[in-house]
Amino acid sequence: MRALALVLSLLAGPAAAQTCGGSFSTFVNELRAEAVNRGHQRATVDGFFRGTRRDPDVIAADRRQGHFQLNFIDFSDRLIAQYRVDNGKYYANQLDSLFDRIEARYGVSRGVLLAFWAFETDFGQVQGDYNTRDALVTLAHDCRRPDLFRPHVFAALELFARGSFDPDTTTGAWAGEIGQVQMLPEDILTNGIDGDGDGRVTLKTSSADALMSGAAMLSDLGWRADAPWLQEIRVPDTLDWSLTGLDQPRPTSDWAAMGVTARTGSLHQNLESAVLLPMGRKGPAFLAYPNFNVYFEWNKSFVYVLTAAYFANILEGAPRFDPGNPDPGLSGQEIIALQEKLVARGYDVGGIDGIIGAMTRDAVQKEQVRRGLPADAWPTRDLLDAL
Incomplete structure (x- = not known):
């Protein structure tokens, strides 16, 4: 994730001798030493790491992400429950002026943010009860993805030094995300926005702060203002299927010449786009525009990203996708x-x-x-x- 120059200078520093694994207490002590080398006061470092423990529940949660094995139709049916559709439309109306401000400032459509808000925390109702510091240190110690989580340990320490993170009471998701749209500490440092004007960035209790910060992060990640992200399409049986896939974009005019049409409305012109067939040529079909790629900076799962992008369309009035009749998948x-x-x-x-x-x-x-x-x-x- 991108970080401001000041933040980067605070987070930069020599690598600790023990990059992951081994004795947990030794690992934490080396994090302490590295934090002091980065310029933090020893009292601040001691206050942040005091009581840090390895959380086995975090490791268990990291290992049991079996829902990502579902195919797109089953996964989207599970996540896009009718109550989420209804609540999404309710909040779109209730927070209309806030979304107007967000769209004017960042060009991020309300459907996009509402979909993330729904999937991440059910509109702020389920934010997670894992101790954030312990979760981040546990995942940094674990050798599966230490390079992902280690920087966020020091970002959380910087938030603590600024008085906006309590290591004993701050809780969130098992992977260390905080607040209503689930942002990691480094992202909060870079893109935390005071959306309600109270002088603080409180992503757990302020919907305005959370949604404005989420939009700022998407913009920072390269979101193109006021541009599309995903569109359901019809594909002809004669299409050259080898041209499909996210890594093979081409102008929408090329797809139109091959017989691709929009299921509703028309194709967006003068944009690169890729044909996505999440369940093959007989299943649902979509055209992914450049903004769709930004979704992968939020979540790496293809099925999650496609579902979130499609749900954003539903929240802005698109119909449910046509499931088609795909060939049976594999277990x-x-x-x-x-x-x-x-x-x-x-x-x-x-x-x-x-x-x-x-x-x-x-x-x-x-x-x-x-x-x-x-x-x-x-x-x-x-x-x-x-x-």
Whole structure:
């Protein structure tokens, strides 16, 4: 994530000797020493790290993200419950003036923020009860993704030094996110905004602060103001499926020439776009515009990102997507078997985890092309059997 020059200078510093793993107490002591080397007062460092403990529940939560193994239709059906649609429309009306300010300042549409707000915390109602400091230190100590979480430990320390973070009482999600739209400490340092004008940035209790800060973060990540992100489309049976996929954008005029049409309205002109077939050529189809890529800076899961972007459309009046009649997918264990076979053939699937992520889709598509199959990046039993 981007950080202001001042913040970067505070967060920069020499790497600790123990980057992850080993004795937890030794790890924390080395974090303390590194914090002092970065210029923090020893009393501040002691106050922040006092009582830090490894939280096994955080590790357990990190390991059990099985819901990302669901296909797009099942995943979106689970997340886009009718009460979220109803509440989203209610808050869009109740906070109309706030969203007007956000759209004028950042060009981020209200549907986008409402969808994140709904999925992350059910509009602020479920923000998580994990101790944030302990969660961040636990995940920095764990050797699965230490480089992701270690900077946020020192960002939380900086927030503490500024008087806006209590290490003993600040709680949030298991992965260290805080507040109604779930922002990590480094993002709060960079993009925390006082949206309600009370002189403080309180992302847990102020919807205005949370939504304005979320918009600021999206803008900082490269969101194009007042531009589209996702559109449902109709694709002809004659489309060259090997041209589809997020990594193959082309002008919308090219897609139109190939017979792609919008399900409602018309295609957005003068923009690069990519055809997405989350469940293959017989399932739902979307056109992803440049803003769609920014979603991956918020969450790396393809199925989450697509669902969040599509839900934003619903909250702004789009109909439910046409599910089509996709070929049956694979179970989690079958996807793992498929990934193992693809890796054995030299493909990089981004990890053998039973999740059909972007890299697995790319590998599937390339193998489909190699075998002369419809290259729609949707793994089926026929492909698994062929492998």
